[in-house]
Amino acid sequence: MAWSFALVIDPAAADDPRTDxxxxxxxxxxxAPALSVGELSTQRGDGIFESIGxxxxxxxxxxxxxxxxxxxxxxxxLPVPHLAQxxxxxxxxxxxxxxxxxxxxxxLSRGVEHGPTPTAWVTLARAADNTRPRTEGIRxxxxxxxxxxxxxxxxxxxxxxxxxLSYAVNMAAIxxxxxxxxxxxxxxxxxxxxxxxxxxxxxxxxxxxxxxxxPSGGILHGTTQLSLFAYLEAEGYATQYRRVLPAELAEADAxxxxxxxxxAAPITSVDGVDLALDRDLTASINAYLLSPRD
Numbered sequence: 001m002a003w004s005f006a007l008v009i010d011p012a013a014a015d016d017p018r019t020d021x022x023x024x025x026x027x028x029x030x031x032a033p034a035l036s037v038g039e040l041s042t043q044r045g046d047g048i049f050e051s052i053g054x055x056x057x058x059x060x061x062x063x064x065x066x067x068x069x070x071x072x073x074x075x076x077x078l079p080v081p082h083l084a085q086x087x088x089x090x091x092x093x094x095x096x097x098x099x100x101x102x103x104x105x106x107x108l109s110r111g112v113e114h115g116p117t118p119t120a121w122v123t124l125a126r127a128a129d130n131t132r133p134r135t136e137g138i139r140x141x142x143x144x145x146x147x148x149x150x151x152x153x154x155x156x157x158x159x160x161x162x163x164x165l166s167y168a169v170n171m172a173a174i175x176x177x178x179x180x181x182x183x184x185x186x187x188x189x190x191x192x193x194x195x196x197x198x199x200x201x202x203x204x205x206x207x208x209x210x211x212x213x214x215p216s217g218g219i220l221h222g223t224t225q226l227s228l229f230a231y232l233e234a235e236g237y238a239t240q241y242r243r244v245l246p247a248e249l250a251e252a253d254a255x256x257x258x259x260x261x262x263x264a265a266p267i268t269s270v271d272g273v274d275l276a277l278d279r280d281l282t283a284s285i286n287a288y289l290l291s292p293r294d
Contacts, residue, residue, distance in 0.1 A: 002125060003030035005096040009089055009120040011108070014080040017188045021085040025092060030123060038112040039119060045166035047119075052059065053127070054102040058292045059094040060260065062087060064223040071105060072162040078108060079118055088121075089127030093124045093216040101127040101290075103261050107165070130262045131259035134286050137277050138183040138257065142246050143173050145187040145195055145218075149243070152218045160218045170198035184257060186249065186270075189218065194244040200257040200265075201225035204244065205278070207253065214241040224258045224289065245250045255277040256285070263289040 010024040021031045029136065040046040050065040059123040073080050093104050103125050141176030145240050152160040186202055187195040194213050196202055201222030210232050215221045229239040235254050249255060254276055255267040264285045266277045 005124040006030035012085045041109035047165045050106045052104040057097045061291045066143045075162040133265040137266040137267045139269040141182045143185045148191040149189040149193045174196045197257045200259040204252040205254040237287040
């Protein structure tokens, strides 16, 4: 991923009354060194982030992403982001986007150890070409996440409901999936319930009902999944949040992993068991997800 634009934010307090925050932004060279060696985002992964899809200069679902950034900050005891400031930063960065698909990343770190806190910046990069997974689908394997479905309530310090920079486990899961001959993974709780993908939400179709695992502290509520459910409901389909058993993945009429950048990737096999690919529905879903969404 080649970064094309970046700016650093001087974070404002959540109750700052200003309406223009341009003087809190510093545009930097996205290819040059910019962080202190004491930065806790790199030292410990101590920070949070959001990735926002951009289509032809339009940032998608900005409010939903910012609301989740605030939620993550609260869980991690970070200063609450000023929504207007971050919204203006997103617009400033999106205005620099080329036609086509890009990705904006928002990062809020605890800052420099024994120094200023917090650190915040926003970057822009060209998105990868996701045509193949969107049209040809992906193979997944189910992997044990190592905790129960209620782990967040039992151990809130695990920060399971926050989108943190500590993604080493998520990336390791994808590498393990590829070692097993698949493209991606679906996490399963240690007590036997489907959770989510390492970087995505899962949606299953049973007849005219679309299902996703019920939100809990152990599942990151996906912005793309929420938007997709709104679209499906408008099209006359029923949507449902409930606990999903691993065996149901192979029994579904169709299934997708959905995320802000890859969008809807149809699942073509689960643990080696083939799953039907609904090309027409997938195409209509991705056409919607590529349309301007606020």
